[in-house]
Amino acid sequence: xxxxxxxxxxxxxxxxxxxxxxxxxxxxxxxxxxxxxxxxxxxxxxxxxxxxxxxxxxxxxxxxxxxxxxxxxxxxxxxxxxxxxxxxxxxxxxxxxxxxxxxxxxxxxxxxxxxxxxxxxxxxxxxxxxxxxxxxxxxxxxxxxxxxxxxxxxxxxxxxxxxxxxxxxxxxx
Numbered sequence: 001x002x003x004x005x006x007x008x009x010x011x012x013x014x015x016x017x018x019x020x021x022x023x024x025x026x027x028x029x030x031x032x033x034x035x036x037x038x039x040x041x042x043x044x045x046x047x048x049x050x051x052x053x054x055x056x057x058x059x060x061x062x063x064x065x066x067x068x069x070x071x072x073x074x075x076x077x078x079x080x081x082x083x084x085x086x087x088x089x090x091x092x093x094x095x096x097x098x099x100x101x102x103x104x105x106x107x108x109x110x111x112x113x114x115x116x117x118x119x120x121x122x123x124x125x126x127x128x129x130x131x132x133x134x135x136x137x138x139x140x141x142x143x144x145x146x147x148x149x150x151x152x153x154x155x156x157x158x159x160x161x162x163x164x165x166x167x168x169x170x171x172x173x
Contacts (some may be wrong), residue, residue, distance in 0.1 A: 032045050032098065032165045039162075042084040043155065044075040050151065054144060059137035068134050078147075082121050085158065090114070098165070106164040110157040117154040120147065121128040 042080045053070040056063060093107045094097065128134055 006115065021107050022164065024162070033094060035092050036162050036165060038088045039081075039085050039158070042077075042081040043158075045047075046074070046081040047073040049077045050144075050148065057141055057144075059141050064137070066082065066132055067140065069139065071128055071134065072131070075128055078121060079125055082118055085114075089158075089161065093161075100164070100165070103164040105162070106160050110160050114154060114157050117157070120150040121154075124150075 051066070051068065053074050056067055056070065059067050090107070090111060093103065098104060098107070124143060127143065128140070134140060
């Protein structure tokens with residue numbers, strides 16, 4: 001009788017651990033999907049503002065106020081997006097909350113390149129965060145073109161991480 005009770009308790013304990021593990025996995029996936037959603041939302045807002053600013057080209061002197069206003073809005077969205085990516089996605093992965101090997105491998109591969117794009121983004125923001133620095137309209141256009149290329153590279157890299165996070169967990173043999 002005692003052995004039967006031990007086996008039953010052991011089976012119940014094993015079932016409880018399996019349920020907890022499944023819940024934890026489900027909870028982690030929910031968190032990663034929420035992080036992806038916030039990142040994509042922030043990215044879309046920033047890219048919309050980028051497009052609005054770029055559509056004002058060629059920047060003319062008589063457009064100065066409109067260009068500077070859009071530039072300020074874009075810089076704010078750019079920094080929000082950059083912070084969102086860091087705090088919502090990469091920090092999640094970095095804190096070992098992501099257990100899937102393929103996700104960690106992709107993140108490890110692209111994260112150094114994303115850091116490089118972050119430096120370019122911060123440089124752009126530092127250059128144009130205050131209106132006093134916005135004197136040469138052609139330089140703004142050139143810098144905007146460069147940051148557009150950086151953003152294209154960054155979104156491609158982020159999409160690799162997002163694709164890995166969104167993929168189904170591989171079944172183990």
